[in-house]
Amino acid sequence: MSIASVFALCAAAAVGLGLYGLLVSPQPLRKILAFNLLGSGVFVLFGVVARRGAAAGFASDPIPQALVITGIVVAFSATALAVALLLRLLQVSGSATLAAHSSARSSRDPAGT
Amino acid sequence: MPDPAPALDAVTAGAFLLVLAIVVPVAGLLAAFAAGGRWVERIALTTLPLGLAIAVAIAIALWRTDAPIVYLLGAWAPPLGVALRADGLSALMMAITAVVICGVGIFACADFRIPAGATEARAPFAFWILLLAIWAALNMVFVAGDLFTLYVALELLTFAAVPLVSLDGRAETLQAALRYLIFALLGSAFYLVGSALLYGAYGTLDIVLLSHQLRAQPATLVAAALMTVGLLAKTALFPLHLWLPPAHAGAPAACSAVLSALVVKGSFFIVVRLWFGVMPGLPGSAAAQLLAALGAAAIVLGSIVALRQERLKLLVAYSTLAQIGYLFLMFPLALDPATARLASGGALAGGILQAISHATAKAAMFMSAGLLYAALGHDRISGLAGVARALPLSVLAFALGGMALIGPPGSGAYLAKTLLLQAADDGGQWWWTVVIQAGGMFTAGYWLLVLVHTLARGDASAALRARVSRLQEAAALALALCSLLLGLFPWDAYLAIPAGAAASNPLTLKALSSLLWPIVGGAVLATLLGRSGLPPARLRVENLLVAVIRPVRRGVLVLSGTIERLDGALRQWPVAAISLLVIAMLLGAAMQAAQSLD
């Protein structure tokens, strides 16, 4: 079993764990955390692909590595935006939950402007 | 119709226009961010005509060359570099995006003013910058030739769309934005996994190179299923629509218009690129039927729940849900039974036309709904009596926009419907004919429901709280008219339209009856299902009718109440997320089955 296979299994498991967390965690912050876990699994998958593509004197294919770095930046921005929204939601409503307490129909005051 | 197999590494004439289409809005947003204050709006408004001109120039260039426009970024050829490619689909989507963005920009001038005395205000600053960002992201989505560049473009789109949802800062909209963001992130993670697998299998992410090499192997099938479902989550196809109604209904009108008309089309367009461009031979019949079945369910559920809304903006948002379903009906119709491949023929043209006419019509509808809200201070459908007299132009924009969705002869939706029906006939898939016709009736149903209320007698002018800007009404009307007249555009330069489909005389009896039936059916549906009841009857005949209808209506209301509860259940987070995984598995299994049949 090669390095790539070990970490491929590890990445797939991290994706699975992240998915599970995203599905069942009731708290938005835990969902954000689970998304980060899921994302890290995806990135390691790119790393495995890069490692398998070692050639031409490179120990690892540089293209997937570059994609991962771009991906990490995007994932961090997403986390920051989500956390900001969540904290503001807490500030405005006093609660931090994604559950729709009321059905869409009875939502009181859709804006019009 | 341009050659479907574009050249790989030859830069074609006029290709720098593709770069400009992305660079101009990006430069605009950077400059607006740096300048701040009142310059934000000025810079954005200057960018609008520039971008529109570029989109038109691309459409003309494509018409002249009759082959896809290709540009190699940094002069690096794929697979190492990234290519931009514009075919007929891209050019059309870019053009319609430019039109809608310009319309929304004109509309938004009045709404996003900096208050007197302030040098800069939050909402205008964010709105104009995000509007330009959405434009850049969409243009990138339409021309990017590389799956990872598409991912970055998709994220750009999400990052620009989410803050628009919560621009007014109320708790509900913040919650809607957060739901939207997290669900969209789940979708993009799935898309990214798929790209990793495809790179691992083929060593490239270039769309054309991939389409040449693609074989059915485990990595390809898993990637196809995960990427598709990730994009469906971002498109809010039933049952993955948990985020759409609150987000689109809660946002300010100009934002709702952009979100509903354009943003969901971005991820939809990537599904089309993926299925028709990268892997036309892979999905097979079962997977295509599955997508269209979800679309049909979206039409039924979205329309029925729309009919049961008390508020206009939510009705329009649920109508978007139904119309998104309509877009996915083309997948099985485009499948060539002889080769089991997706063919870029009439069905694809119909689907894209539907997307285009929905873009303009829905933008107009959200704008006029916003105008009514601003003028009345509420948007309860039952409180709209007399509005048609008080605000004739706003109501007219709504009426024309809704009419354009139903598809009278000459409109874009009419042409789209003709193409889809023809493809269904040719393929012997009569069940989709039924769905397409029913979809028209449902659309007419909620359209009529609103119109009847606005036309009812009442004194709305006394209740008007604010004056409505003529410019805003004009912007909404222009977009609605645009959608109504789209059928007259020379589409065959860009889309593969079978001969005869476009040529039918719009004034024949058959063509007119195609408008009449949806409206009659819609009237029945609105009477039976409409929550906001009907205005009080004054004629004896009406009273008689109501007496006959009442028991039937009671029965149907029970059914539609059940459907509404189903919608509520599906929009619970765990249920929606589980549906996402289930659909991924069904798609994977369907594709696997299609491959083992061969």
Next chain:
Amino acid sequence: MALDIVTIVAVSAGAFFFLAGTVGLLRFPDTLTRLHALTKADNLGVGLVALGLLPRAGSLSGGLKLICVWLLVLLASATVSQLIARAARDSGPLP
């Protein structure tokens, strides 16, 4: 050869101190005693590992980098444990 022995002995000793620190972290009853175990044992552990790796650094700059790493870890752990201890004192005994 002698350098190899230095490396083996020092790194093993470092690892032992890390182990001891971790056992302390898991077994001690409250924040302050846990910190006590961690800071003492881990700082020594890091120092020993760095010392053991010095002969293998290969170049002067490599060796200097190792020493920098050691110093920075010392600085960080010293300040952070101070901060944690103060927070623990301010908020009362934590479980």
Next chain:
Amino acid sequence: MTFALALHIALAGMMLGLAAWTIAARETFAAVVGFVVYGLFLALVWVRLDALDVALAEAAIGGGLNGLLLLGAAARLRAAEAPADAERPGASLRLLAALLSATVAAALAAAVLLLPEPAPTLAPAAAANAAATGLANPVTNVLMAFRAMDTMLEKVVLLLAVVGVWSIAPDHFWGGRPGVRHQADPQGTLAFLARVLTPFGIVVGIYLSWTGASHPGGAFQGATILAAMWLLIMMAGLADTPPMNARRLRLMLIAGPAVFLLVGLGGLAFGAAFLAYPAAYAKPLILAIEAAMVLTVAITLGLLVAGPPERSAAP
């Protein structure tokens, strides 16, 4: 070889254990701490996968800034944790979710393990074209030359994240300073750390950015460390965030993508193509873009962690 394999399996096991802890931990704060440690192990995994550039990025972001952001949020959300807990789905739904997630993971694992041999790669192509830029780090080549468009758009994504975070500020704080003002004892421990560590950190950050041309490292990794130093100074109470409408701040926030765009347009006007660098000037041009990007990214990341404006500009 077997020892190395055992090491890898142990590393993978540790990582998964921490991942499971992150999902299963009762308290959100504990889960976040688990995630930060997970990030550090992840950096080790990247080292073992021979992707040092990514390892640096992961250590700086995953172990550093992301941890800071999430820990801060967890602390502020502590009071709201209990009510949301009541919405935990029932046991049967959880079981279904577990089954489905496991199936997706299994499908993914199978797909990767069954990838074709020999693996397709662009490494030879990247090596063959490295001369065009004059940079020795292949990852920087990809980011700055072959796929420069992605990198430029990603910088726009960062800017949009700032706009998004700012856009949810209360209206009356528009023009104010982001984040809370940290009051700390100027003679205290944290201030001491900030004073001693910051010079080191700045040197390391600039070094990482500079060396990225030929060795592992790069603009993003270096900028992350600079951002961390900035945040440390602010948390120690030694400095405050600038008002969000300061002209100089706005200019620094767009410097990276703007220089990138200008150089790209220069290529369109005078060179071979948009984002193409003339061979003679490739290296200085790329370094100029990277210098602007370091500045922009460092400030952007700091502001993203600081959050929306929460007070007026007056200090």
